[in-house]
Amino acid sequence: MLAYHDATKHHPHGYAKGPGRLDWATQPDPFRRYEGAAVVSLLLGGDEPEPLYDEILSPGAVSPRPLNRRSISAFFECSLGLTAWKSYRGTSWSLRCNPSSGNLHPTEGYLLAGPIEGIGATPAVYHYAPREHALERRHEIGPAVWQRLMQGLGDSAFLVGLTSIYWREAWKYGERAFRYCQHDAGHALACLRFAAAMSGWRLRVIEESGDADIGRLLGVDREGDYSDAERENPDLTAVVTPTDRPLPATLTLDPDAIDAVAGGAWFGRANPLSGGHVSWDLIDEASEATEKPRGLPMAMAWQPRKDRRSEVASAHMEGESHGGGPTARQIVLQRRSGTDYDGETAITAPRFYGMLQRLMPIAAASGRPVPWDAISWPPTVHLFLFVHRVADLPSGIYGLARDALKVEELRAATRKEFAWQPVKNSPAGLPFFMLMQTDCRHAAARLSLGQEIAADGAFSLAMIAEFERPLREYGPWFYRRLFWEAGMVGQVLYMEAEALGARCRANIRGTGMGAYFDDWVHETLGLEGHAFQDLYHFTVGGAVDDDRLTTLPPYDAAATRT
């Protein structure tokens, strides 16, 4: 994976290997369907009363909704559903709650649930079809097998699954696409977690399962159903409990029960997405090398860590939330990537710190905050921020250690000139440091492949992950998780940017940036070797909308609303 990672870096003297040009004739269809599977249409519109965005971030703050057709519908609408159609000069494309590199959407979603009135009388495996906002019933599961599968996961718990179709990203991005698929999976996972929280539900990835287990459970290992269609690679399954009780410390699925689920008849055949393909062998090799075996290394076992400094930060964060503000549904459905930033809008320091606090995964006795409670590995992704327009904060490069215990390691690994000075007036306990005061607009844009959006926002950032140690300690499969974590950080920033805009009545947005010059960033920060690697960039600021585009609603409301 070290070799894959190095081979897919962009350098100023040459980009990662890609197709060179876009072959529009083979552009992949962003909508997978399972033709022949029964279609269960879902409802549109939320459940009253709608929780506020601030409320959904503290587990336990929203009373759990019962599991029914309405709540399952809202769960998918607000996680993987469409949010708009855009059109320009006769071309139209859809946008979704979950963002995606190049809007290519490699991620597919699945539901495994017991009987739900209006959805199915027996437990079943469903594929989610976002264009139709519908579930496709792929497989029915006997009640006894279902009970065995879900043993120990809690009453009325259900499962969600994610898979990736690499070709959708590889069509445009070539070898680097494998990284983008993982970012997208991380974004989608955070979207699922936020949507579950809107109903007062808990969600956590079943980290013990192996990829082969997930493939069998979701039916994506069934060769015959994909004869001329692109295969889906299993990413993850997560359990969702429609209750506000914390999930058990260890989540496992009995492999024999998985075998029993996989047996029997499946319905539907996958639609081919492209008329032609280019093979990217390096992606297949990366996928194979990062396949997760069953089990979990001891070092990664779920341990809600208590760190006194982080507790202070989280207490402060809870104190920040106040009544009022936008609803979670509003934020989730209005989220968009900024395509251009005004180079003017500044944000206040307290708002900026508020955003950073939401990125901190370690919390107090109440456990990790949403969405960080969806995963259990210790945080590995830290931020190096290029601050351009934050009132009362001098422009410059700043560092946020997302694990307070890693500050010294980060300091030792980066440039000796970096001051690592705690930032005056920043919240107590937030491991946030001034490294160097400088106008870094030009550098931020250049490092992000010349993208001006990295200079024209209020701030942009590079997500620097602990890299070689976790890969060696946990195994190469952890490579994917590093990107998932980065994607989750990105999703929280997207949500926070929208929420800030709604609170200030300003057009504040965020944009994920998968395109940057990897080693040039490392050099700029003084990072050597593979101990830390840059995995993702992000920018936040005053967005300028492109008003040449026409925006249409995501669904024909009459069709699915009741």
Ligand SMILES: Cc1cc2nc3c(=O)[nH]c(=O)nc-3n(C[C@H](O)[C@H](O)[C@H](O)COP(=O)(O)O)c2cc1C
């Ligand atoms: C992993 C990832 C990488 C991205 N990289 C870039 C980028 O380098 N530059 C950019 O302008 N947008 C980038 N985007 C934004 C996407 O283009 C955007 O999410 C997509 O067009 C869908 O639009 P939406 O986010 O408004 O739904 C990225 C998004 C993701 C999730």
